[in-house]
Amino acid sequence: MQARNGDAVHSITNWQVNGSATEGRKMVRDFSKLMLRAYNAEADYAVRSMRPHRLASLVDRLDKSRATVARLGATMQIRISESYHRLRVRELELTADYLAKQEEEKERRRELRERQREEEKLQREIERERARLAKEQAHYRSALQRLRAASEGGAVDEAEVAQLEQQLAELEAAMAAVDAREANIRAGYVYVISNIGAFGESIVKIGLTRRLEPMDRVNELGDASVPFRFDVHALIFSEDAVGLERTLHQEFDDRRVNRVNLRREFFYVRPAEVREALQRFAGQHLLQFREEAEAPEWRASGGRSQ
Known part of the structure; x- marks a missing residue:
């Protein structure tokens, strides 16, 4: 105009x-x-x-x-x-x-698709685990019935019966745990991983997965998009993994690698610093922490830092 x-x-x-x-x-x-x-x-x-x-x-x-x-x-x-x-x-x-905003929307949709895929994988894992536990329950119930039938009119091997009943009780508890895991959408594993060959020695990724087998998720992250597999420093199961992950992200917020896209969970932090934070926030959940990265592929390839 x-x-x-x-x-x-x-x-x-x-x-x-x-x-x-x-x-x-x-x-x-x-x-x-x-x-x-x-x-x-x-x-x-x-x-x-x-x-x-x-x-x-x-x-x-x-x-x-x-x-x-x-x-x-x-x-x-x-x-x-x-x-x-x-x-x-x-x-x-x-x-x-x-x-x-267009890029943010694309990233949001990508994150949503990734979350949906993770939920679908979790659901398949839960279904497989339920099927496995149900199969074992059927096996032990059948064995218990055969044992009782064989002992009718005679002496019952109480020790063997008690063992089978104990195994059935453990399977019932495992099935209840799977049900509880499915119902609690905040439960899962917080992982601390690094990739020296791809990002150097002072960068870690702090994320979470709800998968029953958390290493499946870690292995997926180390696919063809990075030259080496990730090293795991810690896997912490928590009933509130969402809250624990958020707390750790807030703790190291000023050291984010990507300050624009907060869904990129990489931080300029050494593993030892994460361990200190986890000792404060995770408490008894922190059962094991590996400070040094093994990085076998990177070391076998010459171990050249940037």
């Missing part, structure tokens, strides 16, 4: 050509259009090539373009108006904000 209204460019108003004010105004108007076109070409390029991390550099480049217009048009006092320049800078800011 400002460009059409003539407010985008300011210039001298009393310029003459060969003594003609009309010719002078035409020359100033043509040069003003040319300068505005050059400035807008730079602004349009900035919009097209915008990435959120490039905002400051592109705004600086547009500032310099405006300064160049003022320098080249100094004779006729041609310059891009401050109000029009602010509008184009605002356009860059809004474009950067839109792209950032």
Whole structure:
């Protein structure tokens, strides 16, 4: 709108050509259009090539373009108006904000899909575990029935009966634990892992998984996207793994590797520091902690740090 209204460019108003004010105004108007076109070409390029991390550099480049217009048009006092320049800078800011929100939404959807896949894997694990426990229960119940049937009218091997009943009781407890695990969506394992070959010695990942076999999740993280497998420093089961993970993230929040995407759970922290925090927050849940990373593949490959 400002460009059409003539407010985008300011210039001298009393310029003459060969003594003609009309010719002078035409020359100033043509040069003003040319300068505005050059400035807008730079602004349009900035919009097209915008990435959120490039905002400051592109705004600086547009500032310099405006300064160049003022320098080249100094004779006729041609310059891009401050109000029009602010509008184009605002356009860059809004474009950067839109792209950032778009990236956040993509990451949110990716995280949601990943969470759904994890829940589906957990459900399959629970179903397999229930089937295994049910099969064992059927086996021991059958054995107990056969033992009692064989001992009718005779002496009963009380020790063997007691052993089978004990095994059945343990299986009942295990089945109840699986049910409780399925019902408690906050229960799971908090893991502390590192990958010296990929990230160096002072970076750890602190995450959680609800899987019954937490190492399955750790092994998945060490797939083809990183050159070496992750080393596990700690696996802590907690009835409130969600809360424990959040507490650890808050403890090391100022040392996040990625300060923009908080779903990336890497921190500039050494394992020993995490152990000290876990001793305060996890208490009796911290049964074992390995401070040194074995990193066998990395060491066998020469162990070259960045």
